Amino acid sequence: MRNGILIVLSILCALNPVWAQNPPTAAARGAQAPAPEGPAKLDTAPPVVDPKTYSIGVGDILNIRVWRENDFTGPYPVRPDGKITMPLVGDVQAAGLTPDRLSEQLKQALSEFINSPDVTVSLQQVNSKKFFITGEVARPGEYVLLQPTRVFDALSNASGFRDFASKKKIVIVRGAERIRFNYLDVLKGKNLEQNIFLENGETIIVP
Structure with a gap:
């Protein structure tokens, strides 16, 4: 009997040598293949700003937390008129204030409805202050201006910089003004007065 089985297997291998050398995989036999991994998660950490000095602007998204009061806690976008709207309180001016100053104003407004409210204002997303870098750099694009930046x-x-960047002829576009910037001079500690602070909306061009 055993010899008969061996003879049958030998005949099958002779008729289909490919099958003998490459037996069906688990997936071909109906086994479920492992699911592919999802895309890498982006870093969504909120921006770090100084709550005592940062000036809230139009388009910023604030994260307002009122201790033990979920109805008032959440994200608040700053509207084009510079205000936010909070339940019961209504419209509150936010643009032009620091997070700490806005916290104090919200505490006063909420004190009519809540006993000793504890309010914290932070930035969830900065949309009001940006600068741009274009030209011969590795990562041209839009950047958030979180703090005073030279x-x-x-x-x-x-x-x-890219290989053929002209580091001596960089230009900062400030409205109608064109300001020259020599990167190599500043790198050597020369003509440091040209290393100015950027303003909102300005563009750095690296030819």
Whole structure:
């Protein structure tokens, strides 16, 4: 009997040598293949700003927390008129204030409805203050202006220059004004007066 089985297997292998050398995989036999991994998650950490000095602007999204009061806690976008709207309180001016100053105003407004409210205001997303870097850099694009930033420091965000970048002829576009910036001079500690602070909406051009 055993010899008969061996003979049958030998005949099958002879008739289909490919099957013998490459037996069906688990997936081919109907086994479920492992699911592919999803895309990498982006870093969605909120921006870090100084609550005593940062000036809230139109388009910013605030994260307002009122201790033990979920009805008042959540994200608040700053509207084009510079205000936010909070339940019961109504419209509150936010643009132009620091997070700490707005917290104090909200405490006063909420004290009519809540006993000793504890209010914290932070930035969930900064949309009002940005600058741009274009030209011969590794990472051209839009950058958030979270704190006072000089041109030299701003350029470090772009992950370096391309091979043929003209580092001596960089231009900062400030409205109708064109301001020259020599990166190599500043790197050597020369003509540091050209290393100005950027203003909202300005563009750095690296030719």
